[in-house]
Amino acid sequence: MSTVDHYDKIPNNVNLQRDRKLQRALEKWQPNFLNWWVNMGPEGFQLDDIYLRTAISADSDGWAHFDYVKMPDYRWGIFLADPVEGRTIGFGDVADEPAWQQVPGEHRNALKRLIVTQGDTEPASVEQQRLLGHTCPSLYDLRNLFQVNVEEGRHLWAMVYLLHNYFGRDGREEAEALLFRNSGNPDKPRILSAFNEPISDWLHFFMFTYFTDRDGKFQLLSLAESGFDPLARTTRFMLTEEAHHMFVGETGVLRVVQRACELMKESKTEDVRALGGIDLPLIQRYLNFWYSTSLDLFGGEVSSNAAAYFGAGLKGRAYEMKKYENHVILEDMYVVPKPGTDDIVEEHVPMRNALNTVLRDSYAEDCQRGVDKWNRAIESAGIDFTLTLPSVGFNRKIGVFQDMPIAPDGRILSREDYDARKADWLPSDADQQYVASLMAPVMEVGKMANWLAPPTKGIKGKPIDFEYVRRYAGEKD
Numbered sequence: 059m060s061t062v063d064h065y066d067k068i069p070n071n072v073n074l075q076r077d078r079k080l081q082r083a084l085e086k087w088q089p090n091f092l093n094w095w096v097n098m099g100p101e102g103f104q105l106d107d108i109y110l111r112t113a114i115s116a117d118s119d120g121w122a123h124f125d126y127v128k129m130p131d132y133r134w135g136i137f138l139a140d141p142v143e144g145r146t147i148g149f150g151d152v153a154d155e156p157a158w159q160q161v162p163g164e165h166r167n168a169l170k171r172l173i174v175t176q177g178d179t180e181p182a183s184v185e186q187q188r189l190l191g192h193t194c195p196s197l198y199d200l201r202n203l204f205q206v207n208v209e210e211g212r213h214l215w216a217m218v219y220l221l222h223n224y225f226g227r228d229g230r231e232e233a234e235a236l237l238f239r240n241s242g243n244p245d246k247p248r249i250l251s252a253f254n255e256p257i258s259d260w261l262h263f264f265m266f267t268y269f270t271d272r273d274g275k276f277q278l279l280s281l282a283e284s285g286f287d288p289l290a291r292t293t294r295f296m297l298t299e300e301a302h303h304m305f306v307g308e309t310g311v312l313r314v315v316q317r318a319c320e321l322m323k324e325s326k327t328e329d330v331r332a333l334g335g336i337d338l339p340l341i342q343r344y345l346n347f348w349y350s351t352s353l354d355l356f357g358g359e360v361s362s363n364a365a366a367y368f369g370a371g372l373k374g375r376a377y378e379m380k381k382y383e384n385h386v387i388l389e390d391m392y393v394v395p396k397p398g399t400d401d402i403v404e405e406h407v408p409m410r411n412a413l414n415t416v417l418r419d420s421y422a423e424d425c426q427r428g429v430d431k432w433n434r435a436i437e438s439a440g441i442d443f444t445l446t447l448p449s450v451g452f453n454r455k456i457g458v459f460q461d462m463p464i465a466p467d468g469r470i471l472s473r474e475d476y477d478a479r480k481a482d483w484l485p486s487d488a489d490q491q492y493v494a495s496l497m498a499p500v501m502e503v504g505k506m507a508n509w510l511a512p513p514t515k516g517i518k519g520k521p522i523d524f525e526y527v528r529r530y531a532g533e534k535d
C-alpha cells in the first residue's frame with residue numbers, strides 16, 4: 059500500500075504517512091475491523107448510498123464533510139484535537155506538571171484499562187443496533203442510525219490508535235480483543251453491562267442515544283482533562299461527534315411523545331394504542347430502564363478507583379478546568395446517597411472518593427434538560443402527564459443500591475411489593491411486543507411511520523423528504 063493511498067484510506071492528523079511502524083500495525087488491524095463491520099455492523103444496507111458526514115480533518119470546516127457513501131467505504135479516520143502549547147496537568151497530585159506525551163510507566167495499566175473500557179463500548183453499541191435498519195421509521199431516521207454507527211466505529215479507531223501507538227504489543231492485543239468480544243455474547247460479553255442489553259426497537263434506540271450516549275459525553279469530558287495528552291486530545295475531538303448522537307435521541311423521543319399527544323387528542327378515549335401510537339406510560343417505562351442502566355455506567359457511588367485516577371491525573375471531573383477552582387480537593391467533602399431504612403439518605407464522604415457520584419450528578423442534571431423539553435411538548439398539547447427521571451436507587455445493578463427493591467420515587471419496598479409493581483415501572487414483554495408490532499419499515503422518500511412525528515428539519519439544510527438513503531437497486535432484503 060503506497061503512502062498516499064494509505065493517507066486516503068485513513069484520514070488522519072497524526073502523521074500516519076510518516077510513521078511506518080504505526081502504519082504497519084493499523085494496516086494489520088484494518089481488515090479485521092472491516093470484517094467485523096460487515097459481520098457485526100449494520101445488517102443489510104451495506105451496498106446503499108447513505109448521506110453521511112465524514113471527518114476529513116480536525117479543522118472547523120473539515121470535520122463534517124457531507125456526501126453519499128457506502129458504509130464499508132466510509133473513511134474511518136484518526137483525529138486529535140489541536141495540541142495546547144505548553145499544556146500542564148490540571149488536577150490531582152500532579153497538578154501543574156507538564157502533560158505527558160508518553161505513557162508514564164506507573165500509570166500504564168490504569169490508562170490501558172480506561173482506554174480499553176472506553177473503546178469496548180463503541181463497537182458494542184454498533185452491535186446492539188445492528189438489526190434496526192430493517193425497521194426504520196423513515197429514510198431520515200435510517201440515515202441518522204448509520205451516522206451514529208459509523209461514528210461509533212470511528213471512536214473505536216480513536217482508542218485503537220492510542221493502544222497501537224502507546225502500548226506496544228499488549229496494546230495491539232487489546233485492540234484485537236475489542237473486535238473479539240461481542241455485545242450480549244454469554245461467553246465473551248462486552249465489558250460494561252449496558253452494552254450487553256439488546257436494542258431491539260427504535261424506542262430503545264432513541265432512549266439509548268439520549269441516555270447512554272450521554273454517559274459517553276460525560277466520560278469523554280472527564281478523559282478530555284487527562285494528563286495523558288494524546289487521550290485528552292482524542293476524546294476532545296470525539297465529543298464534537300457525540301452531540302449529534304444525543305440529538306438523535308432527544309429529538310427521537312420528542313417525536314414519539316408528540317405523536318402520542320396528537321393521537322390522544324384525536325382519539326376520544328385517549329387510547330393511543332388503538333390508533334397505532336406509543337402511549338406515554340410505556341415511554342416512561344423505557345425511560346426508567348435506560349436511565350437506571352446508564353447510571354450503572356458511572357461505577358460505584360464511592361470508589362477508590364476514581365480517587366486513584368484523579369490523584370494520578372488520569373481522569374478529571376467534567377469541565378475540570380472551566381468549572382472548578384480547587385483541582386486538588388484533598389479536604390473537600392461531597393454528599394453521596396445511600397440506602398436508609400425506608401428511603402434514600404445522605405452521607406458525606408471525601409470528594410476524591412465520591413468522584414463517580416460527582417460526574418453522575420452532572421450527568422443527571424444534563425438528562426433532566428431533555429426530559430423538561432419532552433414535558434413542555436406534553437403540556438403544550440394540553441395533556442396532563444409528566445415524564446420523570448427515576449430515583450438513583452431504582453433498578454440498579456452497580457453500587458450501593460445494587461439489586462435493592464427501590465421504587466422510582468426512592469422508597470425502599472419489600473421484595474414482594476417491588477416484584478408486584480415491577481411491570482408498572484420497567485418495559486414488560488407485552489410492552490416490547492407492542493412496540494415491535496409497530497416496527498414496520500418505512501423506506502419511501504419523505505414518508506414517516508405513524509408512531510412518531512416528523513422532525514422539524516432535515517440534515518445539513520436538506521429537506522425532510524430528501525433521499526437520505528439511496529437503496530441499491532440490486533439488493534434484496
Ligand code: BYC
Pocket residue numbers: 172173175176179180183210249250251252270271272273274275277278354355356357358359360361362363364373414456
Ligand atoms: N459494569 O470502582 P468502581 C460511551 C466494576 S459510554 C460492569 O465503582 P470505577 C458510549 C469496575 O470495573 C462511556 N462492571 O468503578 C455510549 C470495578 O472492577 P474491579 C464509556 C463495572 O472503576 C454509547 C468494580 O466494578 N467510557 O462512550 O470507578 C454508545 C468497582 O467499580 C461497572 C467509560 O466508561 C459496570 N457498569 O468506574 C457508544 C470510561 N461499573 O476494579 C459509546 C472509562 C463498575 O473491582 N471507564 N464496574 O475489577 C471508567 O472510567 C470506569 O471504568 C468506570 C467504572 C466509570 C466505567
Ligand code: FE
Pocket residue numbers: 180209210213274
Ligand atoms: Fe462514541
Ligand code: FE
Pocket residue numbers: 210271274300303
Ligand atoms: Fe455516541
